Amino acid sequence: MQSDVSDLETFLSDRTIDGYLIDADSETSNQRYLSGFDAPDPFVTLYADGVQLLVSSLEYGRAKRESNAETVSRYSDFDYRKKREKYDSTEANNRVVAAFLEKHGVQSVAVPARFPLSTADGLRDLDIDVTADTNDTITKLRATKTDEEIKNIRTAQRANEAAMSRAETLIREATVEAGTLHYDGEPLTSERVRREIEMELLRNDHALDETIVACGSDAADPHDRGSGPLKADESIIIDIFPRGKDSKYFADMTRTFVKGSPSETIREWYELTLAAQTAALDAIEPGVTGADVHDAVCDVYEDAGEPTLRSDERTKTGFIHSTGHGIGLDVHERPRIATNGETLEPGHVITIEPGLYDPAVGGVRIEDFGVVTEDGFENLVDYPKELIIE
Amino acid sequence: MQSDVSDLETFLSDRTIDGYLIDADSETSNQRYLSGFDAPDPFVTLYADGVQLLVSSLEYGRAKRESNAETVSRYSDFDYRKKREKYDSTEANNRVVAAFLEKHGVQSVAVPARFPLSTADGLRDLDIDVTADTNDTITKLRATKTDEEIKNIRTAQRANEAAMSRAETLIREATVEAGTLHYDGEPLTSERVRREIEMELLRNDHALDETIVACGSDAADPHDRGSGPLKADESIIIDIFPRGKDSKYFADMTRTFVKGSPSETIREWYELTLAAQTAALDAIEPGVTGADVHDAVCDVYEDAGEPTLRSDERTKTGFIHSTGHGIGLDVHERPRIATNGETLEPGHVITIEPGLYDPAVGGVRIEDFGVVTEDGFENLVDYPKELIIE
Numbered sequence: 001m002q003s004d005v006s007d008l009e010t011f012l013s014d015r016t017i018d019g020y021l022i023d024a025d026s027e028t029s030n031q032r033y034l035s036g037f038d039a040p041d042p043f044v045t046l047y048a049d050g051v052q053l054l055v056s057s058l059e060y061g062r063a064k065r066e067s068n069a070e071t072v073s074r075y076s077d078f079d080y081r082k083k084r085e086k087y088d089s090t091e092a093n094n095r096v097v098a099a100f101l102e103k104h105g106v107q108s109v110a111v112p113a114r115f116p117l118s119t120a121d122g123l124r125d126l127d128i129d130v131t132a133d134t135n136d137t138i139t140k141l142r143a144t145k146t147d148e149e150i151k152n153i154r155t156a157q158r159a160n161e162a163a164m165s166r167a168e169t170l171i172r173e174a175t176v177e178a179g180t181l182h183y184d185g186e187p188l189t190s191e192r193v194r195r196e197i198e199m200e201l202l203r204n205d206h207a208l209d210e211t212i213v214a215c216g217s218d219a220a221d222p223h224d225r226g227s228g229p230l231k232a233d234e235s236i237i238i239d240i241f242p243r244g245k246d247s248k249y250f251a252d253m254t255r256t257f258v259k260g261s262p263s264e265t266i267r268e269w270y271e272l273t274l275a276a277q278t279a280a281l282d283a284i285e286p287g288v289t290g291a292d293v294h295d296a297v298c299d300v301y302e303d304a305g306e307p308t309l310r311s312d313e314r315t316k317t318g319f320i321h322s323t324g325h326g327i328g329l330d331v332h333e334r335p336r337i338a339t340n341g342e343t344l345e346p347g348h349v350i351t352i353e354p355g356l357y358d359p360a361v362g363g364v365r366i367e368d369f370g371v372v373t374e375d376g377f378e379n380l381v382d383y384p385k386e387l388i389i390e
Numbered sequence: 391m392q393s394d395v396s397d398l399e400t401f402l403s404d405r406t407i408d409g410y411l412i413d414a415d416s417e418t419s420n421q422r423y424l425s426g427f428d429a430p431d432p433f434v435t436l437y438a439d440g441v442q443l444l445v446s447s448l449e450y451g452r453a454k455r456e457s458n459a460e461t462v463s464r465y466s467d468f469d470y471r472k473k474r475e476k477y478d479s480t481e482a483n484n485r486v487v488a489a490f491l492e493k494h495g496v497q498s499v500a501v502p503a504r505f506p507l508s509t510a511d512g513l514r515d516l517d518i519d520v521t522a523d524t525n526d527t528i529t530k531l532r533a534t535k536t537d538e539e540i541k542n543i544r545t546a547q548r549a550n551e552a553a554m555s556r557a558e559t560l561i562r563e564a565t566v567e568a569g570t571l572h573y574d575g576e577p578l579t580s581e582r583v584r585r586e587i588e589m590e591l592l593r594n595d596h597a598l599d600e601t602i603v604a605c606g607s608d609a610a611d612p613h614d615r616g617s618g619p620l621k622a623d624e625s626i627i628i629d630i631f632p633r634g635k636d637s638k639y640f641a642d643m644t645r646t647f648v649k650g651s652p653s654e655t656i657r658e659w660y661e662l663t664l665a666a667q668t669a670a671l672d673a674i675e676p677g678v679t680g681a682d683v684h685d686a687v688c689d690v691y692e693d694a695g696e697p698t699l700r701s702d703e704r705t706k707t708g709f710i711h712s713t714g715h716g717i718g719l720d721v722h723e724r725p726r727i728a729t730n731g732e733t734l735e736p737g738h739v740i741t742i743e744p745g746l747y748d749p750a751v752g753g754v755r756i757e758d759f760g761v762v763t764e765d766g767f768e769n770l771v772d773y774p775k776e777l778i779i780e
Contacts, residue, residue: 027417039613040600041722057704058711062613076703089730090503090524113480117510118503118522132508134480198592202585207597209635210430223429223452245599313466314447321448332431340479 003033003146008047011137012110017129019048019101020137021109023119029329030112030138032248036068044097045069046104054100073100094122101128112138136334143326143334144347149249150371153328153349154380156244156251157369159204161383164255166200167193167213167238171230171259172389181230181259190215190226193238201242212239212254219256219363222321222355232260235362237355241331250331252351253381254367259389269356269364270387276300276354277366280323280337284377290341290350294323297354306356310339317358324351327369348372349380393423393536398437401527402500407519409438409491410527411499413509419719420502420528422638426458434487435459436494444490463490484512491518502528526724533716533724534737539639540761543718543739544770546634546641547759549594551773553587554645557603557628560586561649562779566622571649580605580616583628591632602629602644609646609753612711612745622650625752627745631721640721642741643771644757649779659746659754660777666690666744667756670713670727674767680731680740684713687744696746700729707748714741717759738762739770 008020022045026032035045035053043063044054050070055063063072078099083092097119101109108129111120113136120130145153174181174188181188190213197211214226216234230236239254256273258266279296298310298319307318322338327349335342337350344350350372355365370379398410412435416422425435425443433453434444440460445453453462468489473482487509491499498519501510503526510520535543564571564578571578580603587601604616606624620626629644646663648656669686688700688709697708712728717739725732727740734740740762745755760769 057699057706058613061611061706081703084730088524111507113508114506115508116504117501117507117520118505118524120507120510121522130507132511134478134508195592195595198597199589202588202592205585207588207599209597221451223448309447313471316447316451340474 003141004144005047005141007141008137011133011135012047015110015131016108017110017131018106018108019046019104019110020133021046021097021101021111021115021130022138023097023111023116028114029142029333032329033142034068034138037063037066038248039063044100046101046106046109048104048106052100052104054097073103078103090118091122094119094126098123098126098128110137112136139334142328144345145328145349145371146347149328150347150349152244152247152249153251155247156206156242156249157253157380157382159201159206159244160240160242160251160253161381162204163197163200163240163242164238164253164383167197167240168255168257168389170196171236171257174230174259176232176260179232181232187229189229190218191228193230194225197238197240201240205245206242207245208240208242210241212237214363216362217359220317220357220359220361222357222363222365230259233258233262235262235266235364237363237365239365239367241327243331248329250327250329251380252327252331252353252367252369253383254353254355254365255383255385256364256366256387257389258387262387263361265361266364267387269361270366272300272304272306273354273356273364273366274385276319277352277368280352280354281368281377281379284344284350284352284372285375286344286346286372289343290323290335290337291339292341293344293352294338294341297323297352301354301356318356319354320357321355324353324367324369326350344372346372346374393531394534395437395531397531398527401523401525402437405500405521406498407500407521408496408498409436409494409500410523411436411491411501411505411520412528413487413501413506418504419532419723422719423532424458424528427453427456428638429453434490436491436496436499438494438496442490442494444487463493468493480508481512484509484516488513488516488518500527502526529724532718534735535718535739535761536737539718540737540739542634542637542639543641545637546596546632546639547643547770547772549591549596549634550630550632550641550643551771552594553590553630553632554628554643554773556590557583557587557630558645558647558779561620561626561647564620564649566650569622571620571622577619579619580608581618583620584615587628587630591630595635596632597635598630598632600631602627604753606752607749610707610747610749610751612747612753612755620649623648623652625652625656625754627753627755629755629757633721638719640717640719641770642717642721642743642757642759643773644743644745644755645773645775646754646756646777647779648777652777653751655751656754657777659751660756662690662694662696663744663746663754663756664775666709667742667758670742670744671758671767671769674734674740674742674762675765676734676736676762679733680713680725680727681729682731683734683742684728684731687713687742691744691746708746709744710747711745714743714757714759716740734762736762736764
């Protein structure tokens with residue numbers, strides 16, 4: 001593993017904890033990151049004198065070849081079958097994990113906050129000391145990217161730009177009939193644009209489960225994926241966050257388009273959101289916090305009289321989410337660019353995505369992302385920001 | 391929710407537990423199933439006098455519209471912000487969950503085995519009784535499918551068959567040059583076939599992260615996705631498990647092909663695996679266990695002199711996995727068709743996928759899946775089984 005795990009070693013030694021334990025499949029990014037192993041079913045990773053794995057027999061050969069592990073053990077190495085004769089599968093499993101820890105001389109472990117309760121309770125019953133790491137130590141390690149990780153993220157963003165361009169082209173080439181966009185003689189829907197985006201991503205070896213192509217009142221709900229025919233003169237938010245099929249790293253970009261003539265409010269919101277984004281981008285440098293960057297956005301919006309969650313915790317219109325988030329193996333990860341955002345450091349990769357929403361108006365969001373550098377910020381997005389598509 | 395939750399109510403009343411609590415995002419299928427809600431970030435579902443949700447303000451509107459919930463609460467309803475001034479985010483979060491439980495008159499909860507430890511520890515500190523449900527109550531509810539769920543699975547399988555047909559066509563139309571398959575003037579690789587499979591699935595509104603197109607020694611490792619040029623006269627295992635992009639239900643099918651002339655061993659393995667699969671399919675009916683069905687496969691293989699994990703726990707060749715698994719919102723779910731397989735019931739949807747593996751020979755696997763009926767089994771797969779592609 002190329003990543004710097006010294007913060008993990010410091011965490012363990014400061015607390016005199018013997019090891020760090022993860023029990024998860026590799027969809028859990030902390031597991032993938034620490035183990036360097038991609039497996040569909042849960043397996044166990046211990047960090048103690050390096051990375052030690054416990055996997056099923058089925059995964060044994062691949063784990064030895066492909067993971068970061070110094071050693072790989074199998075359940076059968078600890079008499080799983082015999083234990084199974086005596087105990088139910090949960091208890092047998094927990095006893096194998098305890099034996100695996102004993103083999104590595106580990107009597108106390110820190111575990112991620114979302115570590116499975118039944119494994120923790122089982123290990124505690126077997127006199128292993130288990131502490132939930134609410135400090136998110138592995139998640140924080142992941143926030144600072146290596147050059148190779150940034151390369152993976154850049155690759156994802158190139159695929160993202162090709163997909164956004166495909167979507168924009170569809171809207172540009174669409175005709176307007178009775179207020180609705182048409183393409184190939186039929187209404188152009190959110191679903192159709194989404195499919196074309198995903199086909200383009202797949203051509204470039206990227207994929208995603210969710211893409212937002214939301215128009216009108218759909219666009220006023222930041223998590224609405226959008227559905228049905230796209231309308232002229234209304235805002236269309238397109239938010240694409242593809243993942244490298246092999247690398248598993250994400251990119252994330254949002255643009256807002258109007259086919260035709262936006263309302264005066266949408267025009268104002270777009271300019272205001274551009275200004276809020278610029279204020280945030282300008283604020284980024286090492287030592288500044290994610291909270292400071294979020295405040296820069298709130299300042300711009302509030303100065304213009306728009307509600308934010310900072311000014312009104314319960315508002316349902318205006319700026320109703322945080323400014324951004326870290327991105328990497330997860331689409332949302334550390335650092336937070338929000339009220340509780342931590343200090344930014346070189347190598348952090350973060351999104352900046354201010355937006356305004358109101359079901360009566362629609363929504364506007366503009367999102368770039370990039371890497372915090374020694375003296376500022378490198379925007380990894382190379383895509384224009386133009387509201388109106390003729 | 392159409393599903394029958396009476397087993398959940400019995401579970402709670404038998405143990406005099408007030409409610410069932412889930413804290414997870416909807417990628418966790420138990421969460422999606424119980425809440426009926428699709429959200430990318432973790433949220434809280436309580437089952438107590440029906441389904442009660444606790445979500446962020448961002449998800450509030452959508453949760454009210456789209457979920458199964460009787461009531462939807464927000465973190466802000468329980469003074470999250472004030473709690474955050476006094477406590478760290480973990481503690482503030484746990485105190486909101488405790489207040490949400492109190493609102494619903496709940497002092498004791500059962501939680502899934504993989505419930506997050508830090509939430510459990512936090513609730514226990516606040517005098518909530520938290521018990522890990524190692525009985526997998528929700529997972530077991532999910533095993534028995536409604537007609538609507540089976541319809542979703544059938545739809546996924548039609549997409550699967552179109553994708554398999556596309557892969558088979560590529561291999562059929564390939565030419566052989568110096569032992570390697572060629573298509574469009576270049577070597578036909580696992581990667582190319584995989585991409586064509588995924589494009590075909592996407593055209594039919596299905597997707598998947600992993601597809602296996604594994605040839606030769608790659609095919610001898612059941613979890614190897616395969617890479618590089620496909621070879622003539624060697625076995626090619628294609629295992630496709632697509633998921634409905636909207637429904638989120640899976641299908642799962644495997645075929646083994648040889649372009650050209652298979653070795654005598656591969657021919658024998660193919661016939662033996664067909665016989666093992668037939669024995670398993672014939673064994674399925676309500677009241678029979680998944681273990682019985684697995685034994686039917688092991689009997690065929692062992693009678694022919696092939697090693698299995700039943701005859702040798704540590705074997706690395708022969709039949710080195712279980713016979714199958716339930717399938718639904720997860721690609722692997724209850725019931726197990728394995729050593730510890732439970733009793734089959736009408737409405738269970740299960741795969742039957744025997745196979746033989748040896749790095750010196752390659753691999754063979756044949757997988758169908760279907761639904762346990764009142765008097766037997768309905769195979770949901772409509773795809774031929776032919777080893778040799780000319």
